[in-house]
Amino acid sequence: MSVKTEKLESVKFSAKGILKSVDELGFHIEDEKSGDIEVLTLEDIQTLVGKSVTIAFANKEEIEPE
Numbered sequence: 001m002s003v004k005t006e007k008l009e010s011v012k013f014s015a016k017g018i019l020k021s022v023d024e025l026g027f028h029i030e031d032e033k034s035g036d037i038e039v040l041t042l043e044d045i046q047t048l049v050g051k052s053v054t055i056a057f058a059n060k061e062e063i064e065p066e
Contacts, residue, residue, distance in 0.1 A: 011048065015040050 015038070018030040026041035 013040055013044055 015027065015029045017032050020028045020030050020037060022028070024042070026039045026044070028037055028039050030037045
């Protein structure tokens with residue numbers, strides 16, 4: 001048996017809120033509690049070019065019973 005030690009570095013961008021707009025700067029996301037809008041910039045995302053990534057977008061809405 002061989003023992004392998006790896007040193008890993010992980011970069012994670014996450015945002016939760018209302019997507020207000022997408023433009024040349026990036027994704028503008030409004031915090032549902034405070035109303036503050038922050039931008040996940042394209043510059044941030046470009047730091048991941050050439051690397052293995054997982055991207056997920058999810059929409060959660062309450063559906064009223066019929």
